[in-house]
Amino acid sequence: MKYLEQILNFKLIELGNFSLSVSNIVLIGIIFLGVKILLKGVEALINKRLSDKGGVKEGQGRSIVQIIKYIVYILASFVTIKSLGIDITIIGAFFATLGLGLGFALQELFRDVISGIVILFERNVKVGDILEVDNLVGNVKEIRLRTSVLRTRDGIYMVIPNSRIINEKVINWTANNKSTRFSVSVGVAYGSDVEKVKELLLKSVENHEKISTRPAPIVFFNDFGDSALLFELRFWTVETWAIEVTKSEIRFKINQLFRENNIQIPFPQRDVHVIQKINE
Template sequence: MEYFKDIMSTINRFLSRRIIDTDNIDITIGTLLTIIIVLVVVTYVLRLVHKFVTAKLPEADKNKFVSIFNFLKYLLYILIVITVLHASGVNLTVLLTASAALFVGLGFALQYLFQDIISGVLIILDQSLHVGDVIEIDNKVSRVFEIRLRTTRTLTRDDKVIIIPNHVFLTDSIYNYTQNHNITRESLKIGVAYGSDVSKVTQILEAVAEGNEDVLKTPKAFVQFDDFGDSALMFSLNFYITNSFGAPGIKSQMRYKIDTEFRDNNISIPFPQRDVHVYQHSPFQHSRVENSTKEWGLGDD
């Protein structure tokens, strides 16, 4: 019995050995081991929770959950460390006061980081942005493929990745082409020569839209006579598609087809014309005047 008491006494002395010993801060080996054990247990429990929840989530929502989960996990770790230190008798008030200057410096340095993190949490909770959305920012159209806690990553039409800080979505105006649904309306501007049969032009444009497999049948494409331009009659072909990210390619196909149909039907697309008026004035008259010393009353000395 005495043997076990000696062992326990030795263990207690070891755990009570101070790592940091000041007037207000007293951290022992036991405190440090308690923090490590609690963190290990909490990490194991969180892994089980993560595995259980993500197994039932759709693939599109997993990344959102992981972002929030990681944020809450690190926040929980900080709370655990503070709680264990406080329970061990560490005077946290003095510790925080001594570190006030450091926290102020870190606050200024990390303010944009925290701003992005909070914005990321709000975006995920608000459901204002989803993976797969087609957005326009700074006149660049791109598709969202990953929403992280601090940044959102998008892919442009020329396969370039844009990394967007999350606070941009809360402070700037962003076009979201697919916020409500995947259907978007696109438009092509076409000019034809004056004197062209406008009814024939309308029929050709409507037929081109109907013949394109990427253009939706409902809502139906329609043609508008927009304006009498300086050198052309201006039309717009409006149509609906579900692949707004691939709109440039669809428009290119339709332009090829329109050009072919116009050639076959003798409809010309004019180039800009300008009338130049030349006004000719009377030619400049030049007369030579000879001055002499006699005319000016200047004689020889």
């Protein structure tokens, strides 16, 4: 027993009033092991409570647990520092001095971290949401403290600083949990029966499993173009992730119906007049 006590009291580092013994290392290990076990239990409990409520979006528990993790680890770090006999005010002064020297270099980092905390607390963006950033659409796979991870339709993973999500124009296609309106445009030849065109466009989305009937699809006669009469079919759908597939299916159907009913889709035409000068 005395031998074990000697091992635990053995000082690995000794600088002035500060010393680090084997017992200190063991204490640090016990603290962080206990924190890890505690967080595992908290995570399981929160996920169970949220799933029991029903209607909870995927990733909600993960966001809450992540916030708790940051808080607990910070508190555990302070407890560990205090248990080692280190004056916390000295640590604070050190980081204050370091902050002055690296303020500009770390400004962007702190902005991203604060933005991550805002996202996790406000929950305007959650795991599973579909975002559009710089004309790229991606599914939110993970929200970290500094960055968020999105997976595009092409299977590419994008890592985006959280400050961009907070400060820049970002479209959240799934924020309202409801249908979103999209459109498909088409031009038909001059002289076509416009009422027939309207009927066929509406028929192209009739009974489509991904198109909402409330609100109902609607057709607009948008303009008289240079080479065509311009129509727009607007429809509502909850299918935002694979919307390009849905639009493609609608265009195939429109093309089929137009062919069956002799409705022409014209291509741009230009009349060229050649003036020949006759020598007198």
